[in-house]
Amino acid sequence: MPRIDWRLALKGFAGFLVGLAIWAFLSPVYDRLIAASAEKVMRAFEKPSVTELRPKEDNYVTVDRADFDRRSKQRPAIPIRDLTFNIALLTALFAASKRTFSDRNMGGFVLAIVCLALSHVFGTVAEVMSIYVAKLGMWSTVHYTDLERNVWGVLNHFYRVVLMYAIAFALWWIFRDPGTAAPAAAAKKKKRR
């Protein structure tokens, strides 16, 4: 196997720690932003527009609907931060670059973060829909078909198990600085010289 460039590996690990810290400290604010955006998207596509996503104190977001009986207190809740920690993967990949702070790499990182945020909105919508179609008992059975249950259930599981990582990897692949490819590639070039 090609020689590992430990300097780049270390940069990647530092990027991972920075990403993790950003995710951990900004989650309360970021979760609200994602919940508000997901609510807008859902309301735009549903008739009547009734979905309400309300952030709670404990990093969860309550899923409610204006047409649900207000006397009933029980509402499902989703942990949005479980859908967004791929930020740490993205920062690690962009940091593992020969010219981490080059304009091209940083510009690519910003674009990738914007796209990643859009994917977080999609992940949240899939999470809420998977609750609507299957986890609200008789209400789910009456309002959604088996096909809808399967589609949203699979989409939500797919996002959580692999898609959220694949999206981060693909965004890095698309937006990275072409001159500072991968740790392995850089090591190979170095060896040739």
Add this chain to the structure above:
Amino acid sequence: MQRTQVLFLVKFFAILIAAYLLIAWNPVNDHVIVPFTEGVAQVSGALLNAIGQKVTTSGTVISSPKFGVNINNGCNGVEAMLILLASIVAFPASMKARAVGLVLGALAVQFLNAIRIVTLYLLGAYQPRLFDMFHTAVWQVLIILSAIAFFLLWSARVAPNRLATRA
């Protein structure tokens, strides 16, 4: 981005979706993924016993009076193996190189995954406050990063020019 790079991404996602649908199919999940996860639990349980933790393993559950973990999909390393599979198969290389990459990569991912399960058990037993953070984010990202790093090393070996100069 060049056409080959776009093609790589298209193939990557197509293979990823196909592989995911295959393992999510109930017969495959019940007869392949669950027994595989039980094997992961057995190995991790043996490692924990080797370092003096008196644990018992039953199915996918590792437990002791101190703590217990149930290894589910998403914690068995299969998700990282899917990323590895999709990236290696999507990358232009010989069948032999792909097979070698897949076998070595899967072994590397599973080695790291065993360490993940052992450390998560130890955190749960002795530092429970840190368990959630490490379970949800830290180890998940590290496992996927290891799969991506392995792919980059492998691709640089099988076709350095394709990745290094056109990336």
